[in-house]
Amino acid sequence: MSAAHPFGFLDEHAKKEVRRSVLKAVAIPGYQVPYSSREMPMGRGFGTGGLQLTLSLLGKGETLKVIDQGSDDSVNAVSLRNFIEMTCEGIHTTTRTEAADLLQSRHRIPERPLREDQLIVLQVPYPDPLVIVEPSENKRKLMHGEADYSRLLVKLYEDIVKFDEITISHRYPTRINDHYVIDPSPIPRWDVPKLNHSKALILLGAGREKKIYAVPPYTKAEPLAFEDVPFRVEDFTNEAGHRRACQRCGCNSSFLDEFIDSSTGEKVFQCSDTDWCNTIMCGGASLSSDSDTNPDVKNKEVANG
Amino acid sequence: MDKVLEVAKLSKVYGQGCPSCYELTGPQHNTNLCFRCGSIVAAHDVSFDLYKGEILGIMGESGSGKSTAVKCLYFDEPPTAGQATFFDDDKRYDLFALNAAQQRRLANHRFGMVYQNPHLGLNFDISAGGNIAERLLMSDMDNYARIRHQATRLLSRTEVLPERMDELPKTFSGGMQQRVQIAKALSTNPPLLFLDEVSTGLDLSVQAAILDLILEIQQEMGTAMIVVTHDLGVIRLLTGRTLVMKYGRVIESGLTDQILEDPQHAYTQRLVASAL
Numbered sequence: 001m002s003a004a005h006p007f008g009f010l011d012e013h014a015k016k017e018v019r020r021s022v023l024k025a026v027a028i029p030g031y032q033v034p035y036s037s038r039e040m041p042m043g044r045g046f047g048t049g050g051l052q053l054t055l056s057l058l059g060k061g062e063t064l065k066v067i068d069q070g071s072d073d074s075v076n077a078v079s080l081r082n083f084i085e086m087t088c089e090g091i092h093t094t095t096r097t098e099a100a101d102l103l104q105s106r107h108r109i110p111e112r113p114l115r116e117d118q119l120i121v122l123q124v125p126y127p128d129p130l131v132i133v134e135p136s137e138n139k140r141k142l143m144h145g146e147a148d149y150s151r152l153l154v155k156l157y158e159d160i161v162k163f164d165e166i167t168i169s170h171r172y173p174t175r176i177n178d179h180y181v182i183d184p185s186p187i188p189r190w191d192v193p194k195l196n197h198s199k200a201l202i203l204l205g206a207g208r209e210k211k212i213y214a215v216p217p218y219t220k221a222e223p224l225a226f227e228d229v230p231f232r233v234e235d236f237t238n239e240a241g242h243r244r245a246c247q248r249c250g251c252n253s254s255f256l257d258e259f260i261d262s263s264t265g266e267k268v269f270q271c272s273d274t275d276w277c278n279t280i281m282c283g284g285a286s287l288s289s290d291s292d293t294n295p296d297v298k299n300k301e302v303a304n305g
Numbered sequence: 306m307d308k309v310l311e312v313a314k315l316s317k318v319y320g321q322g323c324p325s326c327y328e329l330t331g332p333q334h335n336t337n338l339c340f341r342c343g344s345i346v347a348a349h350d351v352s353f354d355l356y357k358g359e360i361l362g363i364m365g366e367s368g369s370g371k372s373t374a375v376k377c378l379y380f381d382e383p384p385t386a387g388q389a390t391f392f393d394d395d396k397r398y399d400l401f402a403l404n405a406a407q408q409r410r411l412a413n414h415r416f417g418m419v420y421q422n423p424h425l426g427l428n429f430d431i432s433a434g435g436n437i438a439e440r441l442l443m444s445d446m447d448n449y450a451r452i453r454h455q456a457t458r459l460l461s462r463t464e465v466l467p468e469r470m471d472e473l474p475k476t477f478s479g480g481m482q483q484r485v486q487i488a489k490a491l492s493t494n495p496p497l498l499f500l501d502e503v504s505t506g507l508d509l510s511v512q513a514a515i516l517d518l519i520l521e522i523q524q525e526m527g528t529a530m531i532v533v534t535h536d537l538g539v540i541r542l543l544t545g546r547t548l549v550m551k552y553g554r555v556i557e558s559g560l561t562d563q564i565l566e567d568p569q570h571a572y573t574q575r576l577v578a579s580a581l
Contacts, residue, residue: 146406150442157438158431160449161471226449 008055009087014038018056018212022203025214030180032127032144037210047080047106048207050123054104057119057203060090065100070108070255070272080104097275107170109191111254111276114200116217122185124206127213129173129183149173149181152224160229172231175222176215184215190233190255195221236269246271249280308392309497309529310355310378315387317373320344322385330552332572337368337552347373348553351387357496358527362544362561364534364576370553371533375499378531379418380408391415393496413443417490417528421502423482426489427474433460433485434470440492459488463518480511484518491522498530504539516542537577541565549573 008015014036021035040048058064064084068077072095081093094100097110104121114120130140133151143149152173159166170186174195184195185204195202195215202215215221223231236244236256245252247268254276256269271277318326323342330337330346337346348370355361363371377384378400389400393415403411412418420426427436437456446452457467463484465477474482483503490498500519504512516539522528532543540547540561547564549557549572557570568574 142405146409148409148443150439153442153447154428154431154435154439157442157449157452158435161432161434226452227447228451229449 005087007060007088008058009040009083010038010052010055014052015056018052021212022053022057022214025203025212026201026216028180029216029219030176030182030213032180032182032211032213034210035212037207040207042079042083044208045125047076047104047123049205049209049212050104050106050121050207051080051083051205052207053121053203053205053212054084054102055088057121058084058088058091058102060088061092062101063092063094063099065094065097065103065275067103067105067108067110067273069106070110070257071274073274076106095275096279097273107186107188108255108272109187109194109202111271111273112279113194114198116199118200120200120202122187122202122204124183124185124204124211125208126171127183127204127206127209127211129171129181144180147179147181149175149224152181153226156224156226156229160226166225166229166231169234173224175224177219178222180213181224182213182215184221188234188255189223189231192221192223192231193233197221244269246277246280249277251277251280306359307357308354309357309359310392310531311390312354312374312378313352313388315351315374315377315389316349316385317347317370317377317382318344318349318385319347331554332551332556335552337370346553348377348550351548351550351555353548353555353558355497355529355531357529358523359546360523360530360532360544362532362534362540362547363550364537364540364547365550366535366576368552369550371550372501373553374550375501375531375533379416379499380412391497413440414493415495415497417493417495417498419483419486419490419498419500419503421505423474423479423486426486427482429473429475431473432471433465433474433477436474436485437489437492440489444493455492456488459492460485463488463491464514480507480515483507483515487515487518487522491526491528494526496527496529498528499533500530501533502535503532505534505536519543537565549576 017036021033025033040051066077066081068074085093097112102119106123128140129152130143134140156166170188171183172189172192173181174184174192175181184192197218198215199217201217204213225231238244243252244256246254246256248270251271254271254273257272258267258269261268321342322344325341326339326344326346327349329339329341339346351374365371376382378389384401391398391400398411434456437459438452441452441455456470460467460470465481465484474485504515523530534540544561547561548555551572557564557573564573565577568577
């Protein structure tokens with residue numbers, strides 16, 4: 001394979017074009033930069049946008065982690081990781097968040113806060129948050145240009161009228177740097193606050209829709225809400241009023257997946273982020289090697305462990 | 306008296322236009338279609354002033370260009386030529402020199418529009434309250450409780466039951482849809498309101514109630530209004546001054562009483578004489 005393809009599968013011109021688009025996306029936070037989006041040897045919608053970003057940005061000797069819904073071993077993550085290993089000779093892969101230089105993720109941001117020297121690429125199916133209120137792309141572009149998001153807010157208003165709360169569970173429209181509103185890819189609400197003043201650069205790539213956009217480090221990211229009906233994340237409190245904990249590692253501060261135990265038929269909860277879960281299981285053993293993490297986080301992790 | 310709007314030589318041509326468009330059309334030629342280039346001169350040389358709290362009527366048969374003139378002023382259509390100046394307290398805006406964002410901002414904050422067809426003015430996929438919320442959100446109000454309160458107040462003012470504010474406008478009668486439209490237009494307390502055939506197509510009692518409401522609003526808030534209609538009754542009841550348009554030109558203008566009692570132009574005479 002390596003003989004037939006250049007490093008990173010894409011040719012140098014394609015990679016250069018993606019990098020140029022990334023520069024523009026970083027320079028205009030939240031703006032959807034159009035790019036050519038090459039054909040990849042997999043269907044559009046399988047993370048080709050994120051994959052092209054990763055292939056254009058990853059260099060020899062760097063370490064990659066691929067996540068699918070928080071997990072390293074679900075199908076999309078495994079396929080993408082195999083493909084990247086096959087086409088990028090000399091890179092390393094890991095499942096440990098803190099060991100990765102570049103993370104490509106489908107629909108989750110890791111629980112462990114990212115560092116300034118890390119970069120996360122999110123796979124995006126629908127880049128434009130306005131698509132639910134305006135079918136014409138021309139009009140949407142005008143609305144973005146004029147920061148006219150009142151019709152999105154009307155959607156929130158109607159939600160509160162009907163259900164007494166905002167019911168968007170994922171793809172929560174988020175205003176970047178006080179202007180452009182982005183669709184932050186289908187991350188749960190839980191992950192939206194992590195966009196705000198993130199230390200790591202966050203890049204979002206939509207392969208089918210041919211758009212790249214970014215939340216640069218230390219940039220304001222503010223979920224749309226009303227002054228008196230603020231944004232809130234998922235509530236994991238159980239009937240008894242206690243915060244549910246992961247049945248595997250016992251962590252009670254992470255985003256939990258709910259599923260039915262096939263042997264007992266009971267409803268159980270488990271960390272969605274498998275690396276986080278493993279770290280807590282090991283009593284946070286890997287933390288000591290990690291001198292960069294912020295002390296607050298370490299304390300939190302130790303407390304949890 | 307404070308001037309609100311000054312319109313000078315407003316023209317709108319649909320089509321490519323040619324140098325002789327204006328000469329070959331108009332009431333003297335009985336057409337607004339230029340036979341040389343096939344363009345339609347929807348309005349030409351429309352000039353008027355509007356003062357605070359005044360209601361100006363624009364009257365004419367269908368196709369006379371009355372709605373086109375108003376659509377240009379509300380930025381629904383770009384004009385071909387002409388100038389319009391909007392005076393807002395001590396600020397003045399040259400309407401057609403503003404960029405799209407400034408125009409949208411002005412239309413949302415300082416103008417209101419009520420269309421003949423509620424489908425143009427309202428979004429039928431969201432509730433009546435949501436329609437009013439949309440305009441309030443456009444003018445940067447971001448407090449849910451205050452939006453709710455304001456929408457309730459406006460709907461009760463326009464005599465729509467506040468209990469029905471969370472229903473979709475398509476479940477409303479025509480008169481109620483029109484009231485919701487008026488409430489939406491009034492939500493930002495605009496100093497200038499455009500009313501395009503508001504009462505056309507409604508039955509007489511509902512028409513009378515809507516016209517009453519408009520007069521009350523004008524008395525209460527001192528809103529300046531431009532009323533476009535072909536209905537002489539509406540002109541007589543609402544307006545102080547009137548323009549009469551035919552084939553895109555203003556053929557007569559003046560005090561409404563004068564025009565209706567002593568019309569000068571042959572067309573106006575026929576119009577007044579044919580009124581029931």
